[in-house]
Amino acid sequence: MLDIEQSVKIHLKLSKNDLNVNSFVNICNDVGKNVSQSLFVNLFKKAQEAVLDIYLGTPWNKSPGFVTPWECPKCAARAGFVRRGKRIRKLKTSIGRVSFPLRQVTCTDCGKTFSPFPELFGIEKRQRLSRELEQKFCRIAKDLSYGKTAKLVNEVFDLDISPRTVHSTVQKYGARAKIMEDLSQIKHLQADSTKINASAKERGIDVHLAICIGPSEQKNGRIVRQKMLASVQVSDKPTEIKKLLKRSQVDQLTVDGKSGLESFIGTENIPTTIQRCLWHIPRTAAHMMYHDGYKIAAGKEFVAPLKGFLFDETLSVNTRLEKYKTFIEQCRDAGCEKTANFLENATDNLYTYKQFDDTDVYGRTNSVAERQMREINRRMENGSHWSKTGANNLLKPKLIEEMNPGSYAFLWKLTKNKLKTFKVILC
Numbered sequence: 001m002l003d004i005e006q007s008v009k010i011h012l013k014l015s016k017n018d019l020n021v022n023s024f025v026n027i028c029n030d031v032g033k034n035v036s037q038s039l040f041v042n043l044f045k046k047a048q049e050a051v052l053d054i055y056l057g058t059p060w061n062k063s064p065g066f067v068t069p070w071e072c073p074k075c076a077a078r079a080g081f082v083r084r085g086k087r088i089r090k091l092k093t094s095i096g097r098v099s100f101p102l103r104q105v106t107c108t109d110c111g112k113t114f115s116p117f118p119e120l121f122g123i124e125k126r127q128r129l130s131r132e133l134e135q136k137f138c139r140i141a142k143d144l145s146y147g148k149t150a151k152l153v154n155e156v157f158d159l160d161i162s163p164r165t166v167h168s169t170v171q172k173y174g175a176r177a178k179i180m181e182d183l184s185q186i187k188h189l190q191a192d193s194t195k196i197n198a199s200a201k202e203r204g205i206d207v208h209l210a211i212c213i214g215p216s217e218q219k220n221g222r223i224v225r226q227k228m229l230a231s232v233q234v235s236d237k238p239t240e241i242k243k244l245l246k247r248s249q250v251d252q253l254t255v256d257g258k259s260g261l262e263s264f265i266g267t268e269n270i271p272t273t274i275q276r277c278l279w280h281i282p283r284t285a286a287h288m289m290y291h292d293g294y295k296i297a298a299g300k301e302f303v304a305p306l307k308g309f310l311f312d313e314t315l316s317v318n319t320r321l322e323k324y325k326t327f328i329e330q331c332r333d334a335g336c337e338k339t340a341n342f343l344e345n346a347t348d349n350l351y352t353y354k355q356f357d358d359t360d361v362y363g364r365t366n367s368v369a370e371r372q373m374r375e376i377n378r379r380m381e382n383g384s385h386w387s388k389t390g391a392n393n394l395l396k397p398k399l400i401e402e403m404n405p406g407s408y409a410f411l412w413k414l415t416k417n418k419l420k421t422f423k424v425i426l427c
Contacts, residue, residue, distance in 0.1 A: 070116035142398035174393025192369035198386035208238035256280040282306040292336040
């Protein structure tokens with residue numbers, strides 16, 4: 001354990017114009033950055049000296065025979081090192097640009113001089129940004145464009161980060177992001193898709209999303225639903241969701257009827273119960289009315305009664321099914337055969353959620369996935385033409401951070417170590 005004492009003496013000259021609360025805040029920010037950078041350099045120096053003293057002995061009592069936690073990059077020796085000066089390393093961090101010395105050692109076997117501390121202290125080759133700063137990039141970029149993220153980071157941390165740097169950082173960690181949680185047993189899975197402006201296709205390409213829905217819990221006075229990302233994929237077909245259904249035991253899958261997952265489950269004989277999203281039924285039916293020759297406004301007006309009884313929990317399931325079948329006949333009488341066929345195909349999967357919990361109405365729609373789709377569209381519709389890889393590498397860490405804290409922590413492997421035993425004395 002290192003016991004470091006750092007004295008801070010601050011001498012300020014304030015003019016009459018500085019005597020207001022806003023100037024005091026700006027002064028404290030400027031002083032705080034300088035103090036933080038000086039403390040960082042001092043910590044780095046002291047930590048290196050402590051490590052060298054343990055394995056090489058003090059400069060006046062050398063013990064080069066100890067086995068070290070590093071090895072020579074040339075001959076792979078693990079002992080027999082002597083101190084050999086220092087070199088300067090620079091990093092951009094959330095406390096600004098820091099320049100600090102890296103102590104070097106020389107291998108007595110082959111004569112190679114190097115610094116073991118980048119590897120010991122988590123600094124990669126040619127790294128110019130600290131990982132904690134890169135994490136802040138990704139957290140901001142999941143909601144803002146790369147250009148706005150760079151502008152905000154530069155303003156807050158007093159740096160000169162370019163949008164290209166933000167983009168490459170997000171893509172690097174997006175390619176590494178993985179869902180680490182156990183997905184072998186899933187009670188309720190919601191699947192949905194939406195189009196984004198990616199690939200060479202005129203209408204873009206689909207984002208396929210699957211979310212595990214858990215029990216409700218109370219947070220900050222509100223009842224919220226537990227949720228966890230199961231799959232996100234930017235592609236023409238939901239291949240990742242199909243793999244998930246084959247390898248996992250999913251009790252109930254709620255879908256909108258457009259993804260083709262129902263037929264896949266039937267073909268593969270997967271023991272998963274399908275629930276058609278009741279919110280999508282009237283919405284898609286109105287679209288089918290357009291294909292049957294109705295104008296959009298007239299189609300919405302025609303299917304409006306569906307919304308009235310599909311969600312009416314005061315009616316029994318049998319009563320609602322009777323009303324549903326009557327409405328199908330009304331569609332056929334009106335010459336809307338495509339609409340009637342669509343509604344008829346969904347009949348068997350309207351109220352399957354009732355067999356799991358008669359009081360749980362969250363299983364009847366894929367509302368949780370739908371809300372995430374609206375957020376995805378908001379982030380992706382910024383005038384850019386995304387590549388499939390670029391969109392996937394942004395969306396995966398974005399959704400993992402929001403719903404899978406364990407996977408997000410594993411991606412960064414960063415922990416906040418709060419120092420409890422310290423004092424600040426201004427002298």
